Amino acid sequence: MTLTDTTTTVRISIELELDRQTAFDLLVQELATALERVGIQFEGGARGRVVENGVEVGRVVSWKPCQEIQLEWCPADWELRHPTRVELRFEPAGAGTKVMLEHQGWGHLIGGPQELAGWFTDQVAAPFFRATAPAGFGDWLTDRRARRPSGAQARSVYGDPLFHYPNFRVILAELALTRDDYLLEVGCGGGALLKEALGSGCRAAAVDHSPEMVRLARQANREAIDAKRLEILQSKADCLPFSDEIFTCAAMTGVLGFLPDPVAAFAEIRRVLRPGGRFVALGSDAELKGTPAAPEPMASRLHFYSEQELEGLARSAGFEQVQVVRRSLYEFAREVGIPEEALPLFAGPGATFLLARRH
């Protein structure tokens, strides 16, 4: 970073073991998703732009796939006379690609070098340290992989979550859905359980707080959505966007351990269930901690519950009829085609499931 007023440049870079085409496409896609999460829209292409709060803050002036993107940038809406420049450049680096992000010519908006140094430490260096220290890094990995999945790897995993199918089979067996059911799934991920559930002829709705998972689940269940048998909304588990007493049943799998307030989520699920409505949820067993089902850094960020604790959560949420059962996953694991070498993961006493019903 050069601490002179009008030529200030901030530059960050990373080297990726990807060819330039792949690096370019991936960066554009990831950037659009990451900016969306902080309320900024990024539209790529030669006539692309960046919009914050309905105001255009960036305009593409050069779009050269595999090489560079240049944006005319307006960092200050109170100072429109001096647009600045943001560049994203892609250069060969060994067998891979060096990606550089650069912002030039905006130091005069801040003031003298002391203020510039303050901006740099506060807005660039401190977030960098937070992102690379254990708490922030572990949180990011946990969110990215499971707590709020995003990115190409998560889309591929949750589009076809083979290792979750045994849990789905238990849940579907317990729910015994019919055409008359109206199912709610909370934390639907890529929508694979919904797809199986809809085979019963039931109607369904689902929520997930990850926008990418909502998109993926909608793609996977496009036909049912078009036929008005299914809706999938972006929402948090403890604030469901549905009226009271509309669902006949509800399911939740692979979500409980991530919930900051499971009683609030269970109470919401109970609220939207009709009297007599049933709820099946996969537990969050402490013995999974540190295994491939709950590896670090997820393991130390998940909440685990004993059978008694799980029952207590459901009762505290108001469920009148509550049972926690253990179900073997092994036969289901064989049935769904888990590779032979991974089958031992599904042996043992099985997983806990909450079976609850409201009066």
Ligand SMILES: C[S@@+](CC[C@H](N)C(=O)[O-])C[C@H]1O[C@@H](n2cnc3c(N)ncnc32)[C@H](O)[C@@H]1O
């Ligand atoms: C490990 S994934 C499981 C996805 C899917 N149920 C499955 O078994 O394949 C956890 C999912 O729960 C969602 N989730 C976690 N906490 C949530 C919350 N508080 N509200 C809504 N969704 C949540 C995540 O976004 C993610 O899609």
